[in-house]
Amino acid sequence: MRKPRIAPSAVVWLLIGGVYFMLPLLATFLFSIKDAQTGKCCSLSAYSFILHDPHFWKTIKLSFRLSLETIVVGLLLFVPTLYWVHLKLPRLRPVIGFLALVPFVVPPIILVVGLLQFFKHDVHAPFWFLGKPDFFLVGAYVILAFPYIYFSLDAGFRSIDVHTLTEASQSLGAGWPTTLGRVILPNIRVAALAGAFLTLAIVMGEFTIASLSAFDTFPTYIQYINETQAYPAAAVTLMSFGITWAAMLSLLLIGRRGGQRTVRVGIGR
């Protein structure tokens, strides 16, 4: 069999794209390995500084925890909702699709100002809600993650015949929770994971809401380092980038493994 030939123009564009993508990373990396005292190559002191900074570990742990909480709340909220919409209220799909676009349209700065105004001044929310990131921030992050979770899950639900699978499961004696847990969820697993990892990436990098509501998360730590330490700032930026890419890579690997078993079911109705 003949090998597919790659057009020279495609190679040129790939090279341009690669340079555009890699050059800033390379520059940041080269900057990050300069010695803090002499400003010359090569030293890992910036990385050592970050890894030995307890604040780094504290904020990254907090951001991870918030990511996981956002993912759990988001999936608990949206999986049953979308399942029900696909099964019983398909006419609501465009409405929810439109609502899912709102967080794209409304900038986070507007969102956080509105949320703070509402909870602090209008309803006088208690401290346990406003003062703890696990409540206020997770609430805001679920809104931010809504489009990512929604569009991932929607694609997942559209790839299976929700009606037939549900009815088949019910006719065999399963109730709603069993059907959702044993039949529907495993078949939208890849879509749910896609939504989860996108949420992880968003929360790990979200600065505006955390900063304006005075929480100390990983992105605010990056900003702090950026203002005070030049070389560690470059190091922490690359580390943040690495974390996001590791999350995306896991998504790709899990998606590939799951994709081998994912098939379109039924012939529609």
Next chain:
Amino acid sequence: MASLELQGLYRAFGPVVALAGIDLSLESGEFVSLLGPSGCGKTTALRLVAGFDRPDAGRIVVEGKDITNVSPSKRDMGMVFQAYSLFPNMTAEQNVEYGLKIRKQPKAERRKRVSELLELVGLSDAGKRYAHQLSGGMQQPVALARALAIEPRVLLLDEPLSALDAKVRVQLREEIRRIQLELGITTLYVTHDQEEALSISDRVAVLHDGRIDQIGTPPEMYGNPATPFVAEFIGTMNRLVSKVASDGVVDYEGRLLRVDAARGLPIGERVLLLVRPETVTIAPVGDGPASEGAFVAEVVSHIFLGSVTRVRVEAPDGGHGLTGDVPPAQAKSLAIGSRVTASFPPESARLLSLAEQPEPAAGDPDDH
């Protein structure tokens, strides 16, 4: 006691009446097919029985117990769907085992039952395969095994073969019937394919506009259709709108035809004369004297159907016509354009009164 009874089932979707109050009773171990064209209400009826939808009026009774308002998961009804419905995240074995797990049966019993059922449907070797590794012709038997695993009180099949190619469809329908007879399970089968319904059912119910037009055994339905719709829907039929001319004679467009079924009917009554193509005799003009009431016509078309050739003959003036099935060898002597005589035995034709019916389109047979 009937195994399954549908009593006055009525279901409307907005202004559209899907089921206009149907009554149907299935004896234990009986195989009944609901047959009808798209939109006649047959799938609605099956979904009501399965519990996926609720009737606006009427009752569903299983073994004497009203289950109209029982949820589908508690009805103990096995269902095979038109769409491929195997759970994609499970192997064939796990699919069959699913209902047993829900019922919390011990693992050893489950495994034994799964292996018995996969053997029953002839797929013992496919147990470890996922749905996407099975062809459509293998997925549906696995779905049948899965439905049978829970030992349902009634087996419901919603056009399970419609997505398969013709050869596999014939094989599988015979398999379904063999398994149904072996297990003696009461079965309600929905199809739009009259050949399928006639070949495997104990009784067939023809649905038309949400009503059951006729229920009967396959030979009754084929040989003695009760309404013009049933006559039109089941098999191929010559339909000739006629009038009773005298005792045992009808007038079809000025031609007097002897029909035994017309005996004792009031003279002048409008009737629909039904003649099956296989009862029609077509012979070249001059092959002996033409029988009484024989049409003299021209051959206008041949359709080769394998075991027979379907020959259409029409009067030269474009008036009346008949379709007959003749052996392919004989069809060679009936060249298109040649003059022939066409006739049918007086005892073979059926008559339906059109006294209270709108005038149907007559002449061309309906091929189904």
